[in-house]
Amino acid sequence: CIAVNPLNESNVFVGCQSGIYEFRDGVFVQNYNIENSPLTVAATVPEGAKNYVMITGLTFDPAGNLWVLNSIGRNTSLFKRSVQGEWTSYHNNLLDAKNGCSLENMIKPMIDSRGMVWFNNSFYRVPAMVCFNPATEETKRYWPFINEDGSTLSPQIIGGLAEDKDNNRWVGTSEGPLMLEP
16 A cells, blocks of 8 residues: 655655555655554464564545554554654554454545545455544444445445545445445
């Protein structure tokens, strides 16, 4: 995953299996990993493995804070790295999977028009669309979905996520597109 800093478009962050890489003007600046940040190694790898920090989503808010999804971590999942470089964890039990670690494939983070952080977990054990409100630190997990006709939809794959000009959230799922009104 890749995120470009809206306050300085030459500042780019890239997430991968070994943490986050920061670049400025195309030049490497820093690798954020388990040794210099609160990011954690995947809970499913053997003790001592350092290069399995699953960063599966990055996005910036308008103020220039970087939001980070750290999948499969034990007691870690959602972080904010402030403009000043300070890390804050917003992990809670709604961001846990059934196997004792955080959600396993948190993807497609976005900041909506109200400043809420949205992302999807696209993994069959706990598929979900998630909303985190930074102002209240409240997390809401959507799954299954109840359609306007009252039918229940339980998609196993949840992919793309976007907000339209009317502030509706659109999400692509294995059962087709779904829309959540504001």
